[in-house]
Amino acid sequence: MITALALAAALGGMLVILLASASADTALFARHIPLLIGLNALAALLLLGLLATQLRRLWRDYRQGVFGARLKSRLLIMLASMAVLPGALVYAVSMQFAVKSIDSWFDVRIEAALDGGLDLARSVFETMQADLLAKGRSMAYDLAEAPAPGAVLLNRLREQTGVNSAALLTASGRLVASSRDGELQGLMPALPDPTQLRQARLGSGSARVEGDAASGFVVRALIPVSSYRLEAEPLILQIEQPVPAAIAQSAALVEAAQRDYQQLQLGRAGLKRLYTLTLTFALLLALFAAIALAFFLAGRLAKPLLMLAEGTRAVAAGDLTPRAVLETDDELGVLTRSFNEMTQQLAQARIEREAAQRAAVWGEVARRLAHEIKNPLTPIQLSAERLQMKLSGKLAAEDAAMLKRATQTIVDQVEAMKAMVNDFRDYARLPPPKLQPLDLNRLVGEVLELYAGGPVGIAAELDPLLPPVAADADQLRQVLHNLIKNASEAVQDKVGAGETARIAVKTHHAGRTVELIVTDDGPGFPPEILQHAFEPYVTTKPKGTGLGLAIVHKIVTDHGGSITLANLSAAEGGGARVCVQLPLASAGNKGR
Amino acid sequence: MLCLGLLLAGWAWGAGIQPKSAAVVPDERGWAVNAEFDVHLGARFEEAVSKGVPLNFRFEVQIKRKRWYWIDEHLAGRVVNYRLSYQALTRQYRLAVGSLYQNFDTLEAALTALGHVSRLHIADTGALPVGEPLIAAVRLSLDQSQLPKPLQVDALANNDWQVGAGILSWQFVPTPEPQ
Numbered sequence: 001m002i003t004a005l006a007l008a009a010a011l012g013g014m015l016v017i018l019l020a021s022a023s024a025d026t027a028l029f030a031r032h033i034p035l036l037i038g039l040n041a042l043a044a045l046l047l048l049g050l051l052a053t054q055l056r057r058l059w060r061d062y063r064q065g066v067f068g069a070r071l072k073s074r075l076l077i078m079l080a081s082m083a084v085l086p087g088a089l090v091y092a093v094s095m096q097f098a099v100k101s102i103d104s105w106f107d108v109r110i111e112a113a114l115d116g117g118l119d120l121a122r123s124v125f126e127t128m129q130a131d132l133l134a135k136g137r138s139m140a141y142d143l144a145e146a147p148a149p150g151a152v153l154l155n156r157l158r159e160q161t162g163v164n165s166a167a168l169l170t171a172s173g174r175l176v177a178s179s180r181d182g183e184l185q186g187l188m189p190a191l192p193d194p195t196q197l198r199q200a201r202l203g204s205g206s207a208r209v210e211g212d213a214a215s216g217f218v219v220r221a222l223i224p225v226s227s228y229r230l231e232a233e234p235l236i237l238q239i240e241q242p243v244p245a246a247i248a249q250s251a252a253l254v255e256a257a258q259r260d261y262q263q264l265q266l267g268r269a270g271l272k273r274l275y276t277l278t279l280t281f282a283l284l285l286a287l288f289a290a291i292a293l294a295f296f297l298a299g300r301l302a303k304p305l306l307m308l309a310e311g312t313r314a315v316a317a318g319d320l321t322p323r324a325v326l327e328t329d330d331e332l333g334v335l336t337r338s339f340n341e342m343t344q345q346l347a348q349a350r351i352e353r354e355a356a357q358r359a360a361v362w363g364e365v366a367r368r369l370a371h372e373i374k375n376p377l378t379p380i381q382l383s384a385e386r387l388q389m390k391l392s393g394k395l396a397a398e399d400a401a402m403l404k405r406a407t408q409t410i411v412d413q414v415e416a417m418k419a420m421v422n423d424f425r426d427y428a429r430l431p432p433p434k435l436q437p438l439d440l441n442r443l444v445g446e447v448l449e450l451y452a453g454g455p456v457g458i459a460a461e462l463d464p465l466l467p468p469v470a471a472d473a474d475q476l477r478q479v480l481h482n483l484i485k486n487a488s489e490a491v492q493d494k495v496g497a498g499e500t501a502r503i504a505v506k507t508h509h510a511g512r513t514v515e516l517i518v519t520d521d522g523p524g525f526p527p528e529i530l531q532h533a534f535e536p537y538v539t540t541k542p543k544g545t546g547l548g549l550a551i552v553h554k555i556v557t558d559h560g561g562s563i564t565l566a567n568l569s570a571a572e573g574g575g576a577r578v579c580v581q582l583p584l585a586s587a588g589n590k591g592r
Numbered sequence: 593m594l595c596l597g598l599l600l601a602g603w604a605w606g607a608g609i610q611p612k613s614a615a616v617v618p619d620e621r622g623w624a625v626n627a628e629f630d631v632h633l634g635a636r637f638e639e640a641v642s643k644g645v646p647l648n649f650r651f652e653v654q655i656k657r658k659r660w661y662w663i664d665e666h667l668a669g670r671v672v673n674y675r676l677s678y679q680a681l682t683r684q685y686r687l688a689v690g691s692l693y694q695n696f697d698t699l700e701a702a703l704t705a706l707g708h709v710s711r712l713h714i715a716d717t718g719a720l721p722v723g724e725p726l727i728a729a730v731r732l733s734l735d736q737s738q739l740p741k742p743l744q745v746d747a748l749a750n751n752d753w754q755v756g757a758g759i760l761s762w763q764f765v766p767t768p769e770p771q
Contacts, residue, residue: 033744118680209682255681259644266643267742274745
């Protein structure tokens, strides 16, 4: 649609230029003025039709309250009025100017002067005609007197009167004698046609001017020679005299000027109409093109705003998926991009909130389970111990040994169950951290001392310039224990197989946070675990509650820090990497 | 041999160029056309001519053979352009064909001469099939496209500037040359 509009506008523009150049004095298109006008009208109508469809569509959208139609309409009106107002002004001024200047060409005095000039030229010609006619009559009189008028007499008379050319003709037009001046001597004179001969014979003679500006004017007179002798054949004298070149030229100039002026005046209304039409077509096509452009621009301007509005509506409805981004570097592009960032942050916040909610729910479940399970555990254990104590002496040695094994199993399992329940309780009852400036390096040192002499060597790479973090020392100690325990368990298989295993604890300062990194060279996290590692009861271990990382995660997030899990690439030696980021104490972070 | 055209509905009033009669006649080289037209320019064009606007006329003649299965076959034709102008200095009307011209004292005389086409050669001997019915058509029209631009624009909106031109079309059968 827009393409069609652009094409029509381009076509119209071309036609207007053609019309304008035809209105000026180029001969190329002058012959096809009506065709050009028709084509222009057609182009204007075409554009109008296309625009009307567009406008109707917009109006329908507006009426139906289609989203964005209002903004588009408002932009369209603004842009279109920006084109229409100056266009109308220029149109009015040029119209006034064109019509006024056409009118100013015409002046009564000029017209009178030109008419007067033409009359003057005519009267000069008339004087010459009268003069020649008088000369001719005198010659005719002398010729009539002569007994046998011939070439000699004609020549003498011609020279006497100073006429350029003379010829004696019979009434039927046959040449009797002729005499011409100078170079023309011997050449046949131009002969009159029968009508002129008949007129000359009947009247007393006539003179006329013949020729034109290009070939020169000649005054020609025909006079009957009325002889007294009855037997003589009636003759006709024709004399010619060229109009002097200077007079002829001036007369021709006056005639041409008067003719041009009269033509102009005759075409005055048409000329005005032509200018008016050309200007009007130019205005119409320009306006239509401008409105078409306004349509296009309004669409372009409205698009990012509509995208944003659409996005806000989606966000309000809860849809936080990323939207299309406008790839421009202007403010609108920046706006849509920041909007997208905003929704992404919102989405992340929501994910975190959901995780926290899930953790809280799990905590509650864990707390209740722990309570319900722990209560009967102590009686079970005590009963088992009492059974053994009371019955071991009364049984045979074989039975006593069996009883001892069974009660020991019960006691051990109850003990394990208690530990598990304690884990649950710890997770559920984790109190809010008491944040204090803490030297993380010292804490790491203290914890690692406990593992010294263990089956796996733990390497420590501590940043000597580590700033203090805002943390609860007891909770962080648990984090360290859990992480190291996880790492040790991960490398247990290697150790069991007699291979060397390696666990490393690193600290370093990274901007506004301190990073605590624990790595091992075990098998790493299975991909399906990596996604849900922080949720309770997710574990890779046959004997585990799955609460280790969940507790670590809860503590770290309660500290306002973050934790990321990753697997090391084969090039790095393989294994798992846990990175805990904790805020600095100086950052004023008081936790949650 | 003479095949005369019929006078079409006359339109004596107003402007218009109406063919009165026309005929295809043999001439010394083959075939020629004679035609008579009533030429009425109307007040507007008469004024324009008297103000020095040259008018261009176009005389067209065409001879065709009817074909039922296809468009008619063009056998012969001719176009002559006339130019009528007024010489204000000598108060004469000039009718010109190419570089040839004739002067007239009155517009009527010039128009009469314009409407009288006599022995205009159109086809050489043998160009027309003898004994077969053929269609001939003549028209004399005013060439509006050669008017000055302002008048053309004026003519678009004004009916006074229209000079209708009738076509006279008739059927004839060329007969063998009398000689």
